[in-house]
Amino acid sequence: MKLKVNEIFYSLQGEGARTGEPFVFIRLSGCNLNCSFCDTDYSSGSIMSVEEILDKINSYGCNRILWTGGEPTLQLTDEIVSFFKEKGYWQAIETNGTHSVPSGIDYITCSPKEDFETIRKRIPEVNELRFPMEAGDPLPDISLLPKAEKYLLSPVFNGNILVPENVSHCIELIKAHPTWGLSLQIHKLIGIR
Numbered sequence: 148m149k150l151k152v153n154e155i156f157y158s159l160q161g162e163g164a165r166t167g168e169p170f171v172f173i174r175l176s177g178c179n180l181n182c183s184f185c186d187t188d189y190s191s192g193s194i195m196s197v198e199e200i201l202d203k204i205n206s207y208g209c210n211r212i213l214w215t216g217g218e219p220t221l222q223l224t225d226e227i228v229s230f231f232k233e234k235g236y237w238q239a240i241e242t243n244g245t246h247s248v249p250s251g252i253d254y255i256t257c258s259p260k261e262d263f264e265t266i267r268k269r270i271p272e273v274n275e276l277r278f279p280m281e282a283g284d285p286l287p288d289i290s291l292l293p294k295a296e297k298y299l300l301s302p303v304f305n306g307n308i309l310v311p312e313n314v315s316h317c318i319e320l321i322k323a324h325p326t327w328g329l330s331l332q333i334h335k336l337i338g339i340r
């Protein structure tokens with residue numbers, strides 16, 4: 148079992164409901180979307196076997212993986228997830244929702260970019276929905292989306308730079324629609340990966 152891996156690093160979850168929790172980040176190469184605001188250069192990568200990945204991540208001493216990308220669902224399989232589960236890893240994923248999530252994933256963050264109703268059919272329930280928002284963007288219609296424990300708006304950053312109009316837009320929407328909460332990319336604010 149092999150994966151094309153863009154990078155592996157150890158850091159704190161910088162966004163969403165689990166902000167501040169330590170994770171081993173495994174960023175898989177490639178994406179099926181091309182979001183204008185995307186902050187990640189995910190194209191390059193090297194092929195690694197799951198045993199090579201395991202060797203690398205065992206050195207961090209943290210048993211929590213965050214699968215991201217790119218779009219991790221393009222490569223991850225049930226078998227790969229169960230390989231890391233058997234080795235004692237708790238696994239979270241960041242996905243755009245365009246493909247189903249392998250079974251065995253412990254925590255799903257979905258950040259839909261398009262076609263909400265199809266995403267809901269494919270993935271009826273997630274732990275966290277996190278929407279990148281620019282000033283003027285409408286509030287997503289919850290009735291079309293997967294069910295979630297947390298509904299978060301995430302102001303789009305310009306690279307690593309906070310955009311105050313995007314933040315104030317999210318705050319206004321959240322105050323008017325209190326089902327939603329704010330997610331800020333704090334890793335960019337405090338200068339960690």
Ligand SMILES: C[S@@+](CC[C@H](N)C(=O)[O-])C[C@H]1O[C@@H](n2cnc3c(N)ncnc32)[C@H](O)[C@@H]1O
Binds near residue numbers: 257258301302303
């Ligand atoms: C790089 S994506 C990788 C996972 C998956 N492809 C996705 O979009 O959810 C990880 C998270 O970063 C968010 N993101 C990407 N660029 C951003 C930016 N400039 N500002 C805020 N969030 C951004 C995405 O919406 C997603 O929630």
Ligand SMILES: Nc1nc2[nH]cc(C(=O)O)c2c(=O)[nH]1
Binds near residue numbers: 160161187216241339
């Ligand atoms: N610290 C930190 N937290 C993150 N959460 C999701 C990330 C991503 O790029 O998917 C990310 C990232 O790149 N860095």
Ligand code: SF4
Binds near residue numbers: 180216243
């Ligand atoms: S889906 Fe995720 S990784 Fe792909 S371009 Fe959009 S934000 Fe970037």
Ligand SMILES: [Mg+2]
Binds near residue numbers: 186187
């Ligand atoms: Mg990132």
